[in-house]
Amino acid sequence: MKISESDLIINPDGTIYHLNLLPEDIADTIITVGDPDRVSEVSKYFDRIELKKGKREFITHTGYLGQKRITVLSTGIGTDNIDIVFNELDALVNIDFQTREIKKNLTSLNIIRIGTSGAVQADVPMGTILASAYGLGMDALMNYYVHELSGDERLLLDDIKSHFAHLKHINPYLTAASDKLLNTIGKDMAKGITITAPGFYAPQGRIVRAKNSVPDFIGLINSFRSNQNRITNLEMETAGIYALAKVLGHQALSVNAILASRVNFEFSKEPNKVVDEAIKTVLSRIAEV
Numbered sequence: 001m002k003i004s005e006s007d008l009i010i011n012p013d014g015t016i017y018h019l020n021l022l023p024e025d026i027a028d029t030i031i032t033v034g035d036p037d038r039v040s041e042v043s044k045y046f047d048r049i050e051l052k053k054g055k056r057e058f059i060t061h062t063g064y065l066g067q068k069r070i071t072v073l074s075t076g077i078g079t080d081n082i083d084i085v086f087n088e089l090d091a092l093v094n095i096d097f098q099t100r101e102i103k104k105n106l107t108s109l110n111i112i113r114i115g116t117s118g119a120v121q122a123d124v125p126m127g128t129i130l131a132s133a134y135g136l137g138m139d140a141l142m143n144y145y146v147h148e149l150s151g152d153e154r155l156l157l158d159d160i161k162s163h164f165a166h167l168k169h170i171n172p173y174l175t176a177a178s179d180k181l182l183n184t185i186g187k188d189m190a191k192g193i194t195i196t197a198p199g200f201y202a203p204q205g206r207i208v209r210a211k212n213s214v215p216d217f218i219g220l221i222n223s224f225r226s227n228q229n230r231i232t233n234l235e236m237e238t239a240g241i242y243a244l245a246k247v248l249g250h251q252a253l254s255v256n257a258i259l260a261s262r263v264n265f266e267f268s269k270e271p272n273k274v275v276d277e278a279i280k281t282v283l284s285r286i287a288e289v
């Protein structure tokens with residue numbers, strides 16, 4: 001079935017609407033970062049850069065590390081941007097732009113986020129490189145998509161829903177990381193459930209001047225337990241990435257450079273060093289995926 005011109009917008013030069021990319025511009029292995037300035041912090045380690053493009057906050061570099069073709073792309077902040085990036089990346093590989101039809105043979109991308117995050121457990125110090133075993137969304141994105149849970153995800157989400165039941169404004173959703181990427185890129189990293197919040201301040205329990213509606217949100221978050229599972233950190237994209245990757249048939253892993261300890265009330269004095277460590281660790285393992 002032909003996808004309409006208003007559902008899938010292709011620019012006059014053949015590029016996808018927001019990302020400004022042609023299907024041939026992206027590799028099958030994609031690194032996403034939030035900050036547009038972080039794209040060159042990743043691609044500076046490539047042996048060769050073949051393409052640099054961008055529009056708005058969506059900056060893309062594609063190149064090679066050894067024999068491996070890699071795309072690094074910035075998403076900007078928040079799951080509303082993840083909605084755009086993931087639908088458009090998927091369209092670039094799985095929709096024929098000439099016929100506007102879904103291709104018969106679908107491509108599954110390997111997508112690795114390298115992001116920054118704040119820890120909520122005392123034994124996850126600043127400087128930790130943490131792989132998200134699960135993304136737990138406190139935002140509203142997945143209310144708009146049909147998505148199914150595995151048995152393990154359902155059991156864990158039921159426990160999470162009971163723990164947060166008194167927060168009537170949220171409908172949490174949960175998706176596991178790609179096993180393949182967790183066991184390669186994420187091997188021997190600290191692991192935990194990552195909360196994706198719809199904001200940086202009160203939605204992550206921060207208090208500056210405006211009053212928070214949820215008292216001691218960090219205490220509520222870090223006291224959750226379900227078997228060996230606990231919530232380790234907070235950021236703003238991972239749950240949307242995991243959930244949309246699963247819906248669209250892609251593999252996803254989120255690697256978090258822990259810059260803040262929310263329980264020790266500290267923020268890293270050397271954030272670039274921590275992020276660089278995460279970038280180098282991911283790139284040193286990327287040939288395995």
Ligand SMILES: O=P(O)(O)O[C@H]1O[C@H](CO)[C@@H](O)[C@H]1O
Nearest residue numbers: 034035077115116235236237
């Ligand atoms: O450093 P990035 O990848 O942007 O990630 C984190 O930093 C931003 C907030 O400062 C949010 O996007 C959050 O998820």
Ligand SMILES: O=c1cc[nH]c(=O)[nH]1
Nearest residue numbers: 116117118235236260
């Ligand atoms: O605490 C933090 C640090 C980075 N990014 C976030 O979203 N939260």
